[in-house]
Amino acid sequence: MAQNLYCPRVRMGNWNEDIYLEEEYMKDFLDKREKGKLLIQRNRRLKKNLLRPMQLSISEDGYIHFGDKVMLLNPNYPEKEEAGLFQCGDLSLCMTPDEISTHLYDELEVPCGLSATTTRIPIGRNTFTILSAGKDATGQVLRYGQDFYLGITGGFENKMLYLSSDHRTLLKSSKKSWLQEVYLTDEVSHLNCWQASFLDPQLRLEFEGFPIQANEKIVIYHHYTNRALAVHRHLFLRYCIMHSRDLHNLL
Structure with a gap:
């Protein structure tokens, strides 16, 4: 005589397929973890490279040379009350990858x-290399008014990004200040060229062509747009923008 074995504990539906799917998910997870393809593993590798300690170049003759590793530092403002001034202290230029991309x-x-x-502190995301804009000039002294590139590896060994900028348009500008945007790209073009000028505008013509001393306050201009590299301290978030006003940068 047949006996009814149904009870609330009996599984209904495609329970066998669900078990196989769970096993496939687990196999896929273990395979990605073994190959280092999990999102958290990718994110950790990227952060490890960006935060990797770097060694800045030491000048033996007191001048800046092509091939030197430097930090671009915007010195602190004099202590005075200024309306809307959010950012105080020395600010160093650093790369900031897109937040979503860092997780993917x-x-x-x-x-x-x-x-x-x-x-x-020099790390992968704020250490730049001075590169020649023409033929290889590694080791030669950098001079005022001379074209050069600012490259950064971000802690990676086989990747070089170049500091670039272009004219402001209605569709392309800095996110917060709406001024000329500065970004990093892997394409070498005229948009990568920069020049250094003497800090005192009254003496700039006289110092044109002279070697740049290490740790000297200078003004860095974009060769194509003739705009000075600056940090906008009136914004709550720290974005690097281009401004026509002369703000100091320290090599």
Whole structure:
């Protein structure tokens, strides 16, 4: 005689398929973890490279040379009351990858954004290399008015991004200040060229062509747009922008 074995504990539906799917999910997870393709593993590798300690170049003759590793530092303002001034202290230029991209990829996406932070410790995201704009001039002294590139690896060994900028348009500008945007790209073009000028505008013509001393306050201009590199301290978030006003940068 047949007996009714149904009870609330009996599984209904495609329970066998669900078990196989769970096993496939687990196999896929273990395979990605073994190959290092999990999102958290990619994110950790990217952060490890960006925060990797770097060694700045030491000048033996007191001058800046092509190939030197430097930090771009915006010195602190004099202590005085200024309306709307949010950012105080020394601010260093650093790369800031897109937040979503950092969770999806273990490499830098281009174009890459820039910002300024108060840290003065050289790491992968704020250490730049001075590169020649023409033929290889590694080791030669950098002079006022001479074209050069500012490259950054972000802690990676086989990747070089170049500091670039272009004219402001209705569709392309800095996110917060709406001024000329500065970004990092892997394409070499005339938009990567920069020049250094003497700090005192009354003496700039006289110092044209002279070597640049290490740790000297200078003004860095974009060769194509003739705008000075600056940090806007009136914004609550630290974005690197271009401004026509002369703000000091320290090599």
